[in-house]
Amino acid sequence: MSDDLYASAGVDTAAGDRAVELMKAAVKATHGPEVLGGVGGFAGMFDASALTGMRRPLLATSTDGVGTKVAIAQAIDKHDTIGQDLVGMVVDDIIVVGARPLFMTDYIACGRVVPERIAAIVEGIAKACAATGTALTGGETAEHPGLLGPDDYDVAGAATGVVEADRVLGAERVTDGDVVLALAASGPHSNGYSLIRRIIADRGIDYRDHAADFGTSWGEALLEPTRLYTGELVRVLARPELDGAIHALSHVTGGGIATNLARVLPQGSWVELDRSRWSPLPVFRVLCDLADASLESVEGTWNLGIGMFAVVSASQADAVLAACRAEGLDGWVAGEVSFAERSFDGFIQGAKGVDGGAVRLVGSYAN
Known part of the structure; x- marks a missing residue:
């Protein structure tokens, strides 16, 4: 009953x-x-x-x-x-x-x-x-x-x-001259979808409609699963030849590109990310075209093709990048860390309560 x-x-x-x-x-x-x-x-x-065997x-x-x-x-x-x-x-x-x-x-x-x-x-x-x-x-x-x-x-x-x-990885390990590697995303992952849904609604698009740019329905294209990085990065971190090579990692989620990188950089440091070193994924270009917006205007909302950053020792940057690629994580050199004095006009400094480093994007995106 x-x-x-x-x-x-x-x-x-x-x-x-x-x-x-x-x-x-x-x-x-x-x-x-x-x-x-x-x-x-x-x-x-x-x-x-098993944890009792750890120091x-x-x-x-x-x-x-x-x-x-x-x-x-x-x-x-x-x-x-x-x-x-x-x-x-x-x-x-x-x-x-x-x-x-x-x-x-x-x-x-x-x-x-x-x-x-x-x-x-x-x-x-x-x-x-x-x-x-x-x-x-x-x-x-x-x-x-x-x-x-x-x-x-x-x-x-x-x-x-x-x-x-x-x-433990983090800002305290980052040093002058470290190289910032960008690891490729599969799409918007799971961030900025309130904006995506607004753009689709404003254009009167139904998620079941065919999206010619993607060869699928709009819904299927926008449900592209989030790229997973953990399994691969655990194996890269465990490589003896790369011991200590990775100083910090940043997961590019809510807040976009510069904000998330700034969170894992030490105070007084700065990075300029060169847009010309990558081409944002087609899904971002199509959405920006629909919204009549520039790619630059959504850098604080979408990852634009970067799902994770790795801040690594300059002497081992090539080796870390090769190890990531061997694990199926495509990536590229996106910038370098500097502690040189300069004006921080136009930079984003820290985020989400973290008083970290400063980051800004410069240049134009590759086609």
Whole structure:
């Protein structure tokens, strides 16, 4: 009787159970021997005894969501890539400090549990967790009828990683003459979608319409999954010949290009990023054309083709770049760090509460 009463309020517990059954195999595939308890417990458990062999292990944690990109997934009823976006936004923040991810949990709030939809989202999360070496140890699906529409949902997650205290990456390692490497993005990733959706709406475009520039529908083109960097960068950082070569990493997310790099530079340092060293991806050019805007005007919103920065020793820059390319991460030299005195007019200095270095973009983009 109580289940029937709950169902009358719009909550289908049986659908939730069905969703768990559909996703169980994908979640289990991320579990190594460190994960205890399996799927369905009140809490996920992770055996951390291996950390006792570390000199001074520091735990790193991050939490994030996908943002309004989920609205496009809902519009075209395609939900198998959103999970990768979530993992990218969460786990790729952890690698920035040099930490190796250990485990992640997710949270999905929806207006109505559609088991196949929830399973598609979680399977995407699980596959991306596996690709980054992260165990998916738990999660929660919450049905919120009356608060969210029947086909509405939002996703969020949190992850924990570990790094030796003397291996933490950051501004304190950056020195004069360091080289800034840019690592290529796959598209807008999961940032700036409020602007993207506004541009599409203003032009009267339906996400199911064919986009001639991309050979797909607009929705499919704009759902290009976030590029994952963690697995590859963990392996690059572990290369003995590159020990100490990488001084800082920056994940280019909300706030755009200059802002995110400035956060990982020390006070008094500055970088000029040469636009001529890369050509922004076609999706950014097409969107700017639709909005009658310049690429320069959206540098503080979109990544324009740079998903991650690596600030590295000048003497080992070529080796780091070669190692990244060997791992499938395309990249290029974007600038150099300087501590020389100068005016900072036109620079962005620090961001998000961090009083860091100064960055500005110069020149014109390559065609």
